[in-house]
Amino acid sequence: MLKIVLLCLMGFTAAFVDSIAGGGGLISVPGFLMAGLDPHIALGTNKFCATSGSFTSSLKFASSGKVNFKLLKYLIPFTLIGSILGVTIVQFISADFLRGIVLVLVLIIGIYSLFSKSLGRKDNFSGITKLNLFYGIVLAFSLGFYDGFFGPGTGSFLIFGFIKIFKFDFTKSIGNAKFLNFVSNISALIMFALHHQIQYKLGLPVAVFMILGARLGTKLAIKNGVKIIKPIFVTMSLAIAIKMMFEL
Template identity: 55%
Template sequence: MFLASACFCAAFVDAIAGGGGLISLPAFLAAGLDPHMALGTNKLAAFFSSSGSAFKFARSGKINWDLIKYLIPFSFIGAILGVKAVILIDSKYLYPIAFFLLVFVLIYTLKNKNLGSHDNFQGVNSKNLKLGILMAFSLGFYDGFFGPGTGSFIIFGFIEIFKLDFIRASGNSKFLNLASNIASVITFIYYGKIAYMYALTVGVVMLIGANVGAKVAVTRGTKFIRPVFLVITTIVTAKMAITFLQQL
């Protein structure tokens, strides 16, 4: 029940503003999975979440297909390389890495309070496309390597590079997340790092949560969810810190 509830909240939050992995990954770790298995299982479950929110945004007309088609392949390739990199790291090193990344993501989220209030997208050009490709590849790699916070970073990237408003940035970010999730899932399957019973059961719950969250994002925006997201992120970071200290 705890795992399903946590992952529903993760999918709901992720569909609105990214960062759902900050909730779902620690939940899988708390369920007793070792770090590598938790990463792979979380990726397969998150595939359902990404699919639900991505297509909800698409049906609402919030996706810029002329832009996203250039970026998806680089997100896919980056994620494959990220998974290959994380498989080479001993599990005992993942907790401190996870903790410091969570702290960084929390600080980043707190400092960026008013992302994308206006849509000033002027089209794709050579400069923003190169930056977008770099963003897609590097965050695809990060998503495959670790994951939590990827959605927030991608949203910020779309806002800063392409000047999209928050809702359109969030919508487009879901398709980059979906591409990196698919690549990560394929690679984790190859390495045998997925607990399918957990992933498929929780995946259905996350699909429902993502659809609800995306609907809220399209109709109401993100102001009401921000304080909740920050509180949850702080709690998860604190939990990871305690776990890390217990291992010392």
């Protein structure tokens, strides 16, 4: 019973953080591992719970007008295709060679965000053009593939990408990133389910608390914008980089 209570609290915290800036898996995955689950079962159960929280957060951002569906209708198919390819290819190729590259990129994003005073403060989106749509499609496909293939830092890359390519502020960037990330999560969740790598008895109560954490985090992100999002975004980007550094 105590194990479930602790996992629920960790799940709530993970979803709260993830709905604001991504990186919730840094909290929830170790929690499932500490509970004694096999690594594959831990990842599958976490994906089940996290997708529930991600869906809740995406709906909240969408209902608050922070998701641009005119843009996402072009990006979602490429994210889904990339994710399916990534999940398929990871079965045959080791992801180790990606670690060094991703580590450097996540560090750059975290440090740049820390020292850039103007990053994501204002919404300067001026419409969809052929150029920004092309870059957006490349971003969507690449990070869909990356999320299916490897995963860590996907949320950070998406948020940063939406800010730099489309000139969204932090709040709209994370709203669009959250929705796109939810799409890429679906294929991975299906794969874990097909391989019977989800422990639903443990996952269901944690999923409920992740939904609650996602609702609260999204509400605070929408209300406070860059004031709350940027510090947590920088912290989680650097935390992902440090975690990956220790795994090298």
